Amino acid sequence: QVQLVESGGGLVQAGGSLRLSCAASGRTFSSYGMGWFRQAPGKERVFVGGIGRSDGSTYYADSVKGRFTISRDNAKTTVYLQMNSLKPEDTAVYYCAVNRYGGVSYRSGTYDYWGQGTQVTVSS
Numbered sequence: 001q002v003q004l005v006e007s008g009g010g011l012v013q014a015g016g017s018l019r020l021s022c023a024a025s026g027r028t029f030s031s032y033g034m035g036w037f038r039q040a041p042g043k044e045r046v047f048v049g050g051i052g053r054s055d056g057s058t059y060y061a062d063s064v065k066g067r068f069t070i071s072r073d074n075a076k077t078t079v080y081l082q083m084n085s086l087k088p089e090d091t092a093v094y095y096c097a098v099n100r101y102g103g104v105s106y107r108s109g110t111y112d113y114w115g116q117g118t119q120v121t122v123s124s
Helices: none
Strands: 004-007 010-013 018-024 033-039 046-051 058-060 068-073 078-083 092-099 118-123
Touching (some): 004 092, 018 033, 018 092, 018 118, 033 068, 033 078, 046 078, 058 068, 078 092
Parallel strands (some): 010 118
Antiparallel strands (some): 018 078, 033 092, 068 078
C-alpha cells in the first residue's frame, strides 16, 4: 500500500505560479512512475503530466506544455508540479498517482494509488 499526500494548492491570480508537492510513503518510490491529474467541477479527471521511474523522462498534456514542470526527489520520496503562467482554466482539484510498474500513461486506470487531491483556483 502506498499513501500519497498532496500539498501546495491554493488561490492565485492569473499569470501567477504555484508548486504542488506529493509525498509518498514506501521504500520503493524510485521504482514508481508518477502522474499528475486534475479534475474541474463537472468534468472528468484528465492527465496533466507524469515522470517515469528510470531516466525521469517527463510527459505533459498539450494544455500545460511549456508552463508546467514535473520533477521528483527520490531521496525525499516526493514529486513536484511547478505551475507557471496559470490560467483560470487551470482551476481544478489536482491529484498525484502512482504506477507501480514505473510507467507513465494518460489513462487514469493504469495508476494504482491516488492522493486525496489539492484544490487549485486561478482567478482572472
